[in-house]
Amino acid sequence: MGEDEFADVYAATYKPLLGYALRRCGSPEDAADVVAETFAIAWRRAAEMPAGGEARLWLYGVARRVLANQRRGARRHTMKTAALIAELAVGAPSQEDSAVAEIFDRLPDRDRELLALVAWEGLSNTEIATVLGCSSNTVSVRLHRARKRFVRALRSAGIDHPAAAVQARTVLQGSELT
Amino acid sequence: MTSRIDELVAGLATVRDSDITSEPDSAGGRALLAAITTGKAPVPRRHRYPRLPWLVAGATVASAAAAAVVVGVGGQNSAPLRSYANAAVAIDVKGTEYEVEVKNAYADQREFSEAFAKFGLDVRLRIVPVAPGGEREIVQIGPLHAPKGGMPPGGVSGTSSAVLKCPPGQIACPLKVRLGGEMFRLGGADIVIGRKAAPGEVYFDANPVQGDRAKDLRLTGRTVAQALAEVLRRGLTATFTLGEFKADGSGSSWDPPATWRPAGERRITGVWTRSSTSVGLMVVPQKGDPQPHPVG
Numbered sequence: 306m307g308e309d310e311f312a313d314v315y316a317a318t319y320k321p322l323l324g325y326a327l328r329r330c331g332s333p334e335d336a337a338d339v340v341a342e343t344f345a346i347a348w349r350r351a352a353e354m355p356a357g358g359e360a361r362l363w364l365y366g367v368a369r370r371v372l373a374n375q376r377r378g379a380r381r382h383t384m385k386t387a388a389l390i391a392e393l394a395v396g397a398p399s400q401e402d403s404a405v406a407e408i409f410d411r412l413p414d415r416d417r418e419l420l421a422l423v424a425w426e427g428l429s430n431t432e433i434a435t436v437l438g439c440s441s442n443t444v445s446v447r448l449h450r451a452r453k454r455f456v457r458a459l460r461s462a463g464i465d466h467p468a469a470a471v472q473a474r475t476v477l478q479g480s481e482l483t
Numbered sequence: 484m485t486s487r488i489d490e491l492v493a494g495l496a497t498v499r500d501s502d503i504t505s506e507p508d509s510a511g512g513r514a515l516l517a518a519i520t521t522g523k524a525p526v527p528r529r530h531r532y533p534r535l536p537w538l539v540a541g542a543t544v545a546s547a548a549a550a551a552v553v554v555g556v557g558g559q560n561s562a563p564l565r566s567y568a569n570a571a572v573a574i575d576v577k578g579t580e581y582e583v584e585v586k587n588a589y590a591d592q593r594e595f596s597e598a599f600a601k602f603g604l605d606v607r608l609r610i611v612p613v614a615p616g617g618e619r620e621i622v623q624i625g626p627l628h629a630p631k632g633g634m635p636p637g638g639v640s641g642t643s644s645a646v647l648k649c650p651p652g653q654i655a656c657p658l659k660v661r662l663g664g665e666m667f668r669l670g671g672a673d674i675v676i677g678r679k680a681a682p683g684e685v686y687f688d689a690n691p692v693q694g695d696r697a698k699d700l701r702l703t704g705r706t707v708a709q710a711l712a713e714v715l716r717r718g719l720t721a722t723f724t725l726g727e728f729k730a731d732g733s734g735s736s737w738d739p740p741a742t743w744r745p746a747g748e749r750r751i752t753g754v755w756t757r758s759s760t761s762v763g764l765m766v767v768p769q770k771g772d773p774q775p776h777p778v779g
Contacts, residue, residue: 313607315516327498328498356591356594357588357591357610405491424495425681452488
């Protein structure tokens with residue numbers, strides 16, 4: 306893959322990948338690191354990167370592993386990340402919303418990622434299978450279990466009717482990768 | 484349970500794609516790309532198709548599934564190619580018309596461009612997010628750039644047709660495209676097909692319009708303040724466009740800075756869906772409004 310082709314893939318996948326990272330990172334700084342590392346890996350392994358829409362899924366798969374590596378290191382800097390989140394928050398979520406978010410955060414990484422790929426990235430089971438490198442049947446089964454575990458965890462916390470939309474959002478207008 | 488849980492999780496997203504103002508061609512995006520591509524050079528493709536010499540007319544090569552088959556005349560003074568095929572794409576030239584068949588439009592874009600390049604044609608196949616209902620369909624076909632060597636006297640013309648067979652659930656989506664005329668030979672071709680947009684991802688075909696073109700939203704004629712209140716009430720965000728269109732569809736529009744807001748008493752003249760979470764609102768430009776950036 307030449308530089309021009311790579312630039313095309315970069316242009317097509319930049320925002321989806323940034324969104325993927327921002328939704329999973331505690332700060333724009335961490336998200337920028339994930340995006341930069343993911344594209345750097347993609348450039349080094351351009352020969353393996355599929356073309357077109359598949360490239361986005363392939364990059365999600367790379368970003369997932371970059372993020373996992375980052376989290377292993379990030380645990381040593383929890384205070385710094387928490388402070389950045391606090392700076393970026395535009396209004397604290399409601400009590401129930403916060404509880405739902407906490408329960409979601411406590412789910413196993415694999416459950417959380419599956420649920421997020423559906424709800425945040427809007428991927429189908431087939432697309433998730435490409436990201437995770439497994440069959441769509443496996444995705445279907447794991448997703449079913451993840452949803453059940455989430456519902457059980459919500460009920461255990463006394464949340465039977467969680468609000469359909471949670472308004473916990475972050476201000477990112479100034480978060481360019483500069 | 485499924486949709487309710489998915490909605491609940493969707494609501495937990497701290498960032499929607501529409502919130503992200505950084506673009507690949509912004510200063511940050513460009514700097515990152517430059518930093519990456521000046522790094523370690525990419526490893527050559529492991530399973531690259533063998534580079535075959537041009538063959539004598541009529542000869543074929545079928546050594547491997549990935550091998551390319553080229554039909555033309557060899558040597559330095561080669562005649563134009565008449566056909567080309569690789570594992571993903573087949574092109575036939577009939578007079579001034581190019582006919583191409585792609586096995587899977589959503590997977591073979593690179594081979595598609597490479598195949599056309601064999602004929603000196605600059606053709607790009609793009610996959611873009613589109614509004615619901617436009618997925619798996621051809622969004623547009625047009626020239627890719629200005630005619631090479633400048634616009635010939637009398638202009639250029641071209642014909643195109645495309646068929647994309649891609650019902651929901653089908654994994655491989657064959658695409659047939661016919662391109663004819665000087666327009667595409669000199670200006671290349673940009674073939675755009677739609678995919679499902681991610682939540683909040685702006686649709687490629689979200690163009691400014693006059694009147695109400697957003698589902699269930701009747702805001703044309705209302706004030707900016709009223710429109711924003713209604714948009715907010717529905718949990719959506721709004722992006723403004725300055726412009727004016729006539730009844731025949733002619734007119735112009737441009738995007739002011741993202742943070743710009745018109746005065747609350749001004750009237751909305753157009754409303755359209757930009758993404759699953761945002762709408763576009765148009766107002767007629769007034770003195771003092773942001774001006775369009777000159778192009779070129």
